[in-house]
Amino acid sequence: MIRVKDNGALLFYIAKKDQEDEIASVEKDTETEWGGEVELTDGSKYYIDPISPPPTFPTTLRFKRAE
Amino acid sequence: MSVMTREETEALIQEVLEVYPEGAKKDRAKHLTVNDHEVEQSKKCITSNRKSLPGVMTIRGCAYAGSKGVVWGPIKDMIHISHGPVGCGQYSRAGRRNYYVGTTGVNTFGTMNFTSDFQEKDIVFGGDKKLAKIMTEIEQLFPLNKGITVQSECPIGLIGDDIEAVSKKTAKEIEKPVVPVRCEGFRGVSQSLGHHIANDAVRDWVLHNRDNDSSFESTDYDVTIIGDYNIGGDAWSSRTLLEEMGLRVIAQWSGDGTLAEMENTPKAKLNLLHCYRSMNYISRHMEEKYGIPWMEYNFFGPTKIEESLRKIAAFFDETIQANAEKVIEKYKAEYDAVIAKYRPRLEGKKVMLYVGGLRPRHIIGAYEDLGMEVVGTGYEFAHNDDYDRTIKDMGNATLIYDDVTGYEFEEFVKKIKPDLIGSGIKEKYIFQKMGIPFRQMHSWDYSGPYHGYDGFAIFARDMDMTLNNPCWSKIQAPWLKGEEEPEAAAAGA
Ligand code: SF4
Numbered sequence: 001m002i003r004v005k006d007n008g009a010l011l012f013y014i015a016k017k018d019q020e021d022e023i024a025s026v027e028k029d030t031e032t033e034w035g036g037e038v039e040l041t042d043g044s045k046y047y048i049d050p051i052s053p054p055p056t057f058p059t060t061l062r063f064k065r066a067e
Numbered sequence: 068m069s070v071m072t073r074e075e076t077e078a079l080i081q082e083v084l085e086v087y088p089e090g091a092k093k094d095r096a097k098h099l100t101v102n103d104h105e106v107e108q109s110k111k112c113i114t115s116n117r118k119s120l121p122g123v124m125t126i127r128g129c130a131y132a133g134s135k136g137v138v139w140g141p142i143k144d145m146i147h148i149s150h151g152p153v154g155c156g157q158y159s160r161a162g163r164r165n166y167y168v169g170t171t172g173v174n175t176f177g178t179m180n181f182t183s184d185f186q187e188k189d190i191v192f193g194g195d196k197k198l199a200k201i202m203t204e205i206e207q208l209f210p211l212n213k214g215i216t217v218q219s220e221c222p223i224g225l226i227g228d229d230i231e232a233v234s235k236k237t238a239k240e241i242e243k244p245v246v247p248v249r250c251e252g253f254r255g256v257s258q259s260l261g262h263h264i265a266n267d268a269v270r271d272w273v274l275h276n277r278d279n280d281s282s283f284e285s286t287d288y289d290v291t292i293i294g295d296y297n298i299g300g301d302a303w304s305s306r307t308l309l310e311e312m313g314l315r316v317i318a319q320w321s322g323d324g325t326l327a328e329m330e331n332t333p334k335a336k337l338n339l340l341h342c343y344r345s346m347n348y349i350s351r352h353m354e355e356k357y358g359i360p361w362m363e364y365n366f367f368g369p370t371k372i373e374e375s376l377r378k379i380a381a382f383f384d385e386t387i388q389a390n391a392e393k394v395i396e397k398y399k400a401e402y403d404a405v406i407a408k409y410r411p412r413l414e415g416k417k418v419m420l421y422v423g424g425l426r427p428r429h430i431i432g433a434y435e436d437l438g439m440e441v442v443g444t445g446y447e448f449a450h451n452d453d454y455d456r457t458i459k460d461m462g463n464a465t466l467i468y469d470d471v472t473g474y475e476f477e478e479f480v481k482k483i484k485p486d487l488i489g490s491g492i493k494e495k496y497i498f499q500k501m502g503i504p505f506r507q508m509h510s511w512d513y514s515g516p517y518h519g520y521d522g523f524a525i526f527a528r529d530m531d532m533t534l535n536n537p538c539w540s541k542i543q544a545p546w547l548k549g550e551e552e553p554e555a556a557a558a559g560a
Contacts, residue, residue: 001355003351003355015348041108042108058351
């Protein structure tokens with residue numbers, strides 16, 4: 001699940017692992033699409049096919065682990 | 068002993084780790100750290116939520132404890148069956164002191180123990196029939212129950228009983244919610260997964276029950292208290308403050324809570340989350356599904372209460388904000404008097420904590436209000452996100468320990484020589500026998516409440532009563548007195 005934190009950053013929460021981390025960078029974050037490779041502040045990376053139009057948060061999305 | 072420097076604390080950790088064999092040493096080293104405000108992310112310095120090492124004394128509980136004991140147990144008008152052998156439920160019965168109002172055995176069932184009391188034959192032939200029979204019996208004997216939950220103990224998962232099917236069938240028969248919870252003790256590394264499983268069960272079986280029912284009239288000022296288990300009345304002393312602000316508390320999760328309150332929670336405007344660890348899951352879910360924002364708050368000690376009240380008020384209009392100021396103003400004289408009375412008696416004392424979900428960081432403010440200092444803290448079952456939050460609250464270069472073992476805790480205490488330790492019943496007598504004042508911070512040592520302004524007065528009194536108790540100078544036998552330095556004797560070295 002992804003939600004907006006108090007400080008405006010996006011928080012990435014993986015229910016299965018009970019892991020909570022901020023998103024450090026998103027490959028594609030434009031007016032029209034959101035997604036691609038997502039890097040968390042702990043260095044791990046996940047991938048999702050870019051979604052357009054960009055999703056509104058909070059929401060739950062299915063990511064794949066990226067190398 | 069004065070406050071330790073970073074080097075000293077690091078040296079202490081190394082010294083304590085010395086006795087472990089190589090493998091264990093490497094593993095435990097990851098769970099102990101010196102607090103560093105520079106670190107943004109706790110996972111750089113501490114590992115948490117990992118399986119405890121076999122052979123060390125851990126103080127954790129099991130997933131069943133997390134679900135039955137913590138999350139579901141306090142829902143007072145439901146009957147929670149400890150499904151499996153009798154011990155799990157009986158030995159933990161009423162141990163958490165979740166206060167509630169109601170007539171036990173008639174319309175509330177909080178302190179009672181319901182169990183399917185598995186015998187050999189149930190393990191061999193399965194316990195589904197027995198479960199169905201018990202539920203029908205419960206319905207006859209306690210017709211005022213609002214629903215039943217089935218809290219699985221270890222054997223249920225092992226023998227593969229289908230409690231979901233039985234629950235569905237019975238729910239139809241008795242026309243009440245029956246919630247199967249797959250919280251077998253062997254799941255996960257601690258009670259933490261039990262919280263998660265319990266939250267998921269609420270999500271799947273309860274929360275949406277009244278989605279199409281608009282008979283409950285909500286107002287713009289509806290809030291809920293989530294993750295307050297009403298230990299010694301905590302939720303009540305929190306609730307009064309919110310109500311004085313002009314908010315309406317429509318649900319308490321789960322201390323003194325009811326099934327109807329849980330079902331109505333999606334109608335709230337704001338979820339107030341006290342114990343983040345055990346209820347963040349359901350709060351996230353409600354944020355996503357119903358668009359209800361949630362915020363963490365802290366009602367320990369006037370400084371934090373003030374901060375939290377303002378933060379809560381900021382979600383609402385100006386009247387509420389003005390009211391929040393009025394509430395703070397109203398209690399000012401009261402808590403100033405408490406501080407004036409106890410601070411001189413407690414000033415400068417050092418405290419070490421080792422508790423569960425939120426208290427290792429939440430209580431720090433209350434101690435600081437009394438001029439005391441927390442020099443070490445740790446969680447039984449926290450995750451990294453909890454430590455992220457803790458780093459800010461703790462002083463620099465203080466000690467942080469995750470899932471501390473009995474041995475480590477004792478050694479730390481011997482070296483740091485705190486004036487007070489706050490932890491649970493399992494640690495209490497060890498430290499008392501070492502001659503160190505001790506408070507149980509799970510059950511408030513049969514006192515409480517500690518939340519809210521009213522709670523703070525009790526908190527301060529209890530700390531003073533324990534710390535300045537004359538008994539601590541009587542720990543040593545009279546005929547041994549004078550042989551040793553009294554200082555060393557007091558520390559129980
Ligand atoms: S670990 Fe299993 S047997 Fe032990 S208390 Fe928990 S549920 Fe019961």
